[in-house]
Amino acid sequence: MQSSVSRQTARPRLNLQSIEATLREVQSEYPRISQSLRFSREWMDGEVVENLISGYALVNQLLESNTQLFALGSSPYLLELNTRVLCGTDGQKRLEYKKHIAATDRYFYGRTDAGIQDLAEWYPLHQHESVWQRAAGIHIRILSEPQVFIEGNDRTGTLVMSYILAKEGKPPFVLSPSNAKAYFDFSTLIKKMPRNSLGSLFRLPRLKASIANFLKDQAYAGHML
Numbered sequence: 001m002q003s004s005v006s007r008q009t010a011r012p013r014l015n016l017q018s019i020e021a022t023l024r025e026v027q028s029e030y031p032r033i034s035q036s037l038r039f040s041r042e043w044m045d046g047e048v049v050e051n052l053i054s055g056y057a058l059v060n061q062l063l064e065s066n067t068q069l070f071a072l073g074s075s076p077y078l079l080e081l082n083t084r085v086l087c088g089t090d091g092q093k094r095l096e097y098k099k100h101i102a103a104t105d106r107y108f109y110g111r112t113d114a115g116i117q118d119l120a121e122w123y124p125l126h127q128h129e130s131v132w133q134r135a136a137g138i139h140i141r142i143l144s145e146p147q148v149f150i151e152g153n154d155r156t157g158t159l160v161m162s163y164i165l166a167k168e169g170k171p172p173f174v175l176s177p178s179n180a181k182a183y184f185d186f187s188t189l190i191k192k193m194p195r196n197s198l199g200s201l202f203r204l205p206r207l208k209a210s211i212a213n214f215l216k217d218q219a220y221a222g223h224m225l
Contacts, residue, residue, distance in 0.1 A: 013225040051088040055159045070123040075116045085155035114146040131168045135161040136211035144195040171219040
């Protein structure tokens with residue numbers, strides 16, 4: 001009689017080396033990229049890249065541990081993603097940002113029109129949508145007014161999108177020299193839109209569809225292991 005063996009499904013993992021290489025390309029080409037943008041952006045220096053890489057490393061840990069990012073009790077991980085894009089894992093930097101981190105915690109948990117309550121309510125209602133649409137939608141929820149975090153919403157949004165995509169076996173979104181302008185143009189549009197205004201109710205579905213198609217087009221299998 002053949003014995004049955006339970007096999008654990010292999011969990012998705014990010015290729016952090018590939019992600020870092022792509023972000024380093026953006027860093028080196030950022031002077032050229034910034035000239036093509038309609039609005040000035042924060043300089044993509046070495047510290048910004050290092051912090052983003054530490055954020056992708058945390059996304060990888062969440063995937064490996066099968067953490068449900070929007071489940072009850074997982075909100076500290078969302079805050080940690082935001083802290084990482086601002087401070088990385090450096091203890092001294094976190095000490096310098098201590099007041100800001102505490103203020104972000106209060107903002108994140110205290111608001112009913114943004115923060116964890118908004119994300120926790122929105123995500124289950126959109127489980128029927130494709131993973132591309134959910135990733136695009138959550139990015140819009142994070143970036144549109146009122147934003148979910150005090151600072152670093154753009155970069156935190158890319159990490160949360162990457163978690164959603166990779167959890168279902170799709171490549172994460174990673175900023176690259178070829179997609180940077182389109183990504184920043186989308187972000188600029190989102191930040192100008194109050195999410196609950198009448199105008200946004202008509203414009204957001206089309207914008208979400210455009211971003212979902214963008215994410216699908218930019219998917220690079222080399223960023224997954």
